[in-house]
Amino acid sequence: MNEGSETCRFLQLWIKPDRRAHKPQYGSSVYDKADRHNRLLQILGGTGEAPAWPNTAKLHSIRLHQDANVFVSESDALTRFELSLGPNRQAYIICIEGDLQVDDVQLDTRDGARITGSSDSGSSPLVLTAGPSGAHFLIVEMEKAASR
Template identity: 25%
Template sequence: MKAIIRPAEERGHADHGWLDTRNSFSFGDYFDPGHMGFRALRVINDDVVRPGTGFGTHGHRDMEIISYVVGGALAHEDSTGGKGVIRRGDIQVMSAGTGIRHSEYNASHREDVRFLQIWILPSRDGLPASYRQRTIPESDKRNRLALIAGPRDSGAALPIHQDVLAYACLLDDVRIVSHPIGPGRGVWVQVVDGSVSVNGILLGCGDGLSIEDESRIEIRSAGSAEFLLFDLA
């Protein structure tokens, strides 16, 4: 098994006042040639946006962008006509494709919104731009891996244009989930809250872990925990 830990405290970090962001991979002003992504997974930003502020309208191209809300409410609007507010338990998928302009604002004037912003390279450039959002019931994630995003024929809650399976899980204390890894595939585990052990490797809040050359992983909680798992070609 080839396993590499990405410790939370070694991530890129910037506090802009309105935004506190921690970057698992190189992003914006944070550049580290040793951490440019993992396979098709290009960005994992753990963002906290202050009340009444947010990302003004800006553009993207040729990227699959997933937003996973941990707490608070995030208001979205884009040039395809996509519009909505996503809260804890909700996810959104935006295929930037040939070009999309969008804004993301904290929908509250009283409390922070925390969300993970995830970028995945698409299978090809020039796809049509689109936006979707979906509520994933907490029961679907409780002590099981819920497939929140994946290829159109994967049965995922929301489709993306890449051979990546994205799962979310809420583990109660002293619970275990396992996941098979197909030949040649790799897995990234990102801890959102709490702590877990992955094949005996202990991870805390904000830690990431890549695993390759392994046929199965077992994820065990140490207290209640929340994590995302990405299974990548």
């Protein structure tokens, strides 16, 4: 909702539920900037186990009917996150503002990327580094989609 004459910035994501006929659920949460400043804040959690990533706060109050987890961060310039995707996991990364280096891929404002983990039993390293002006970004970590 807009506050007076301020421009509303809106990001909408759709995550398909794990089955039909779930009772609809709605919710909202308010977090302080400190909760996501230079750290990952888990804002949504699903039916599976969330990754044990370093420097993560888990304050989510809304549960998803899917094996997916959503994280957000507002990071200062050159803040670095060393993460890993578990076997058969994937992540969608959206750079909301600023710029973000994801391994060797550069994401600028409003860019996104899909990263897939390995199909074997090992984990796949993933390095995110905020650019010179910092980065506000979102990560959706979830079960790897079936190949088509």
